[in-house]
Amino acid sequence: MYLMGIDVGTSGVKGIILSEKGSLISEKTSSYPIHSPFPSWFEQNPEDWWNATVRCIREILSSASIDPLEIRGIGLSGMYHGLVLLDRDCNVIRPCILWNDQRTAVQSEYLSNKIGDERLLRIAATSCAPYFTACKLIWVRDNEPDNYEKITKCMLPKDYVRFRLTGEFVTDMTDASGTLFLNIHERKWSSEMMEVMEVDKDILPDLVESPEISGKTSRKAFEETGLPSGIPVAGGGGDQAAAAIGNGIVDEGVVTYSIGTSGVIYAATNEIKYDPEGRVNSFCHAAPGKWSVLAVINSAAGSYQWYLDNFSDWAKAEAEQTGMSIYDVLERNASRIPEGSDKLIFLPYLAGERHPHTNTNARGVFFGLHAGHTNDHIVRSILEGVSFCFRDCLDVMRELEISIDEIRATGGGAKSKFWLEMLANTSGEPIVTMASDEGGAAFGAAILGGVSAGIFENVQEACSNLVHTGAKVKPQNDRVEKYNKYFKFFQSLYPLLKPSYEELARL
Numbered sequence: 001m002y003l004m005g006i007d008v009g010t011s012g013v014k015g016i017i018l019s020e021k022g023s024l025i026s027e028k029t030s031s032y033p034i035h036s037p038f039p040s041w042f043e044q045n046p047e048d049w050w051n052a053t054v055r056c057i058r059e060i061l062s063s064a065s066i067d068p069l070e071i072r073g074i075g076l077s078g079m080y081h082g083l084v085l086l087d088r089d090c091n092v093i094r095p096c097i098l099w100n101d102q103r104t105a106v107q108s109e110y111l112s113n114k115i116g117d118e119r120l121l122r123i124a125a126t127s128c129a130p131y132f133t134a135c136k137l138i139w140v141r142d143n144e145p146d147n148y149e150k151i152t153k154c155m156l157p158k159d160y161v162r163f164r165l166t167g168e169f170v171t172d173m174t175d176a177s178g179t180l181f182l183n184i185h186e187r188k189w190s191s192e193m194m195e196v197m198e199v200d201k202d203i204l205p206d207l208v209e210s211p212e213i214s215g216k217t218s219r220k221a222f223e224e225t226g227l228p229s230g231i232p233v234a235g236g237g238g239d240q241a242a243a244a245i246g247n248g249i250v251d252e253g254v255v256t257y258s259i260g261t262s263g264v265i266y267a268a269t270n271e272i273k274y275d276p277e278g279r280v281n282s283f284c285h286a287a288p289g290k291w292s293v294l295a296v297i298n299s300a301a302g303s304y305q306w307y308l309d310n311f312s313d314w315a316k317a318e319a320e321q322t323g324m325s326i327y328d329v330l331e332r333n334a335s336r337i338p339e340g341s342d343k344l345i346f347l348p349y350l351a352g353e354r355h356p357h358t359n360t361n362a363r364g365v366f367f368g369l370h371a372g373h374t375n376d377h378i379v380r381s382i383l384e385g386v387s388f389c390f391r392d393c394l395d396v397m398r399e400l401e402i403s404i405d406e407i408r409a410t411g412g413g414a415k416s417k418f419w420l421e422m423l424a425n426t427s428g429e430p431i432v433t434m435a436s437d438e439g440g441a442a443f444g445a446a447i448l449g450g451v452s453a454g455i456f457e458n459v460q461e462a463c464s465n466l467v468h469t470g471a472k473v474k475p476q477n478d479r480v481e482k483y484n485k486y487f488k489f490f491q492s493l494y495p496l497l498k499p500s501y502e503e504l505a506r507l
Contacts, residue, residue, distance in 0.1 A: 001072045001455065002064075005446030006056065007239060008049050008078035008158045010034065010098065014442045015056035017064045017071070020455055022466035026064035027442075030055040035095065040102040040360075043095035046084050046160045053161050057225040068228050073453030074165070074217070075445030076236035077243075078158025080178040083136040086153040093147050096157060097136040102352070102360050104135040107142065111135060111180070115196055117276075123193055124177075125184040127278030129358050134180035134197060154203045158236060165225075165233055166215030169205040172235035174242075174292075176207060177283035184291070185272060187284055208235040210245075210286035211451035211459055234452035237286040239441040240264050240294055243410070245286050246444030247434060248467035250460050253405040255397070257390055257423060257431070259413025263300030265393045267293045273400045279356035280396050286448060287459040293402060295355035295393035300386050301413045303348040303364070307382055314375065331418040334380035339425075339482040341377045343368045345490055346385030347497075355393050357494055361505040367493055383419055384483075387426040388490045394427055408432050408469065410440070417473075425479040426487065435468035 001020045006013060012031035019025055030052035035043045061068055081099040086092060097103075112120070112128035120127055128135070133156065141148045155163070156179075159171045176182040176189075181204060183190040194201045208214050217231040236242060240258070244266045247256050251268060258264040269291045274282035285292040299306070312326065319326040349362035366381065398404065407429050413419050414433055424431040447462045456462035 002066060002070050003446040003449045003453070003455070004057075004060075004071050004074045005442035005444070005449060006053060006074065006076050006161065007242065007440070007442040007445060008053070008076070008161055009239065009441070010079055010100070013049060013052040013056050014440075015053070015060045016442045016446060017060050017066070018443070018446045018466075020450065024436075025066065026060040028056050028059040028063070030059075034098070038103075042098040042101045044098060046092050046096050046157070049157060049161055050164045053164070054224050057227060061226055068226060071227070071231055072455060073232050073234060073449035075234040075242070075447065075449030075452070076158045076162055077239050077441040077445040078156065078161070078175070078236075080156070080175060080238040080240070081131050081133050081136075082157040083133050083140070084155045084157060084160045085140070085147065085151050086155070087150045088152045090153075090163070093150050094140070094144065097139070099131055101136070102130060104130040104139045105360065107135040107138040108132070111138065111197065115193070119192075121274060121276060123183050123185070123190050124180050125272055125274040125282040128180065129278070130360065131354070132178060132180045134199075137199065138197065151203055153205065155205050159205055162214060162233060162236075165217055165221045165227075167218050167220070168215035170208055170214040170235065171205045172208055172210045172214070172237055172286070173284035174210060174237040174286050178238060178281075182284070184282060184284060209288040210235045210237045210241065211288070211448050213452045232449075232452050234445070234448040236445050236448055238283075240266055241283070241286045241292065242441040242444035242448065244268070244292065244444065245447050245459060245463060246440050246467065247408050247410055248463040248469075249408065250287050250290070250463050253403045254408060255394070255404050255406070256408045256410060257414075259300050259409060259411040259419070261300065261302040261305065263297035263386065263390060265295045265390060265397070267397055267402050267404070269293060269402060273402060275396060275400060278358065280393060280400075281355075286444070293397055293400065295396065297348070297386065297389045297393070298352055298354050299348045299350040299364070300389070301411065303346075303350055303382050303386055304413075306350055307379065311375070311378075327416060330379050331416060333376040334383065335418055337376050337380045339479055340486040341381040341384060342373065344373050344377050344381040345486070345493065346381040347490070347493060348382065348385045348389060356396050359498070359501065361501045362494070363501060363504065365493070365497065383422055384426070384486070385490070387419075387422050388487050390423065391426045391487055392491065404429055406430055406432055408434060410434055420473045424473045424475040426483045428475050428480045430475065431473045433470040435470045
């Protein structure tokens with residue numbers, strides 16, 4: 001028996017096939033473009049997702065050399081917050097407005113004022129922010145009334161792929177949590193929110209829990225993908241919720257640090273815990289009856305990549321001469337610099353910031369730069385600045401009395417032993433790696449597919465059988481104390497700079 005996971009990401013679709021014991025049988029990625037018709041606008045064509053999904057499925061089926069009839073369950077994952085609109089003939093009305101699109105500040109302020117913070121917390125367990133799907137829908141209403149009048153269905157990115165696979169209009173609780181339309185407490189669409197926004201509730205898809213069957217593969221999908229009809233498709237989850245399943249983040253006490261271009265901190269909770277100040281998000285968890293608290297850092301490894309792209313020719317040359325990787329060269333040299341980078345502090349807000357400061361105008365800063373600082377100081381300060389951002393969000397979770405016994409690190413940044421040690425020392429918590437690199441969103445989606453197919457009784461049992469941890473990096477008390485001092489100074493900078501960020505944006 002085999003399971004399939006499909007993740008509709010920002011840069012491409014990833015498809016995988018797993019054995020029922022969790023072994024990776026096949027994986028493929030198929031990319032597509034992002035369109036930016038105006039500065040800070042980001043859109044994609046949903047048909048590109050489907051075409052990439054078809055290619056992925058056909059390729060993983062071919063390379064796996066298995067009988068497609070042996071695939072027992074499929075799980076879906078995808079980027080949160082995107083807005084996909086269909087007309088009465090189920091045709092896409094306009095390109096999808098993506099999660100990172102920044103055109104909706106006016107709509108966010110409008111909804112925040114109209115709904116009110118108290119009601120937002122009572123229903124959606126969050127404050128309003130421009131990235132939520134509702135803000136994008138109101139933007140279409142305000143700016144493209146002709147398109148708005150055509151809307152029959154509004155859905156999220158992975159759910160368009162579900163529609164093409166099954167013919168069903170369905171989403172899951174985790175993805176629905178990122179729309180502002182869901183009553184997080186009751187796990188159902190909020191008639192009150194729809195009424196106050198003056199949005200027709202009928203345009204929303206049906207709701208299921210992440211491991212529930214949302215539909216089955218259709219005959220039409222078979223003709224395009226080669227997948228037999230009748231395979232159950234799980235509700236799945238938003239990419240971070242699915243990735244949390246892939247890393248076994250189901251019970252309280254275990255938190256994940258996902259260190260990719262952006263960074264994510266994710267914790268499971270047995271009850272709703274939300275921050276009245278909106279410094280983190282509270283969403284439904286992919287395990288029924290559980291919730292989650294998550295925070296997103298816009299430029300995590302992306303800050304490191306920015307340095308690599310612009311200032312690392314010297315390191316590339318040394319790497320070629322020595323046969324070392326460029327990361328080994330950079331981190332070997334940076335390790336010679338003391339904690340705190342000789343008082344050089346980096347604020348990694350290269351793409352604005354989402355948590356704990358929702359501010360699209362925030363910008364990156366090197367504070368304390370002097371003539372004695374070198375490339376090695378800059379590299380270390382970048383990694384420290386990102387680590388402090390993780391700590392900043394982690395401390396909000398601590399304020400919410402979320403227990404933290406272990407942090408599981410995943411993503412490209414988790415391959416760096418130097419950075420893992422830094423994350424342990426800046427957080428004061430042990431950092432645990434995963435036994436496999438596959439603990440991502442597609443892996444978590446496949447796990448959910450296994451539950452929907454009845455291979456596992458529930459999400460907890462599936463994670464216990466399929467998810468395994470690797471090495472543990474423990475914090476060092478003396479370094480923790482040093483970093484605590486620098487972290488407090490790091491925290492003090494954003495409030496001081498915030499007025500300057502706003503003034504810069506107005507220039």
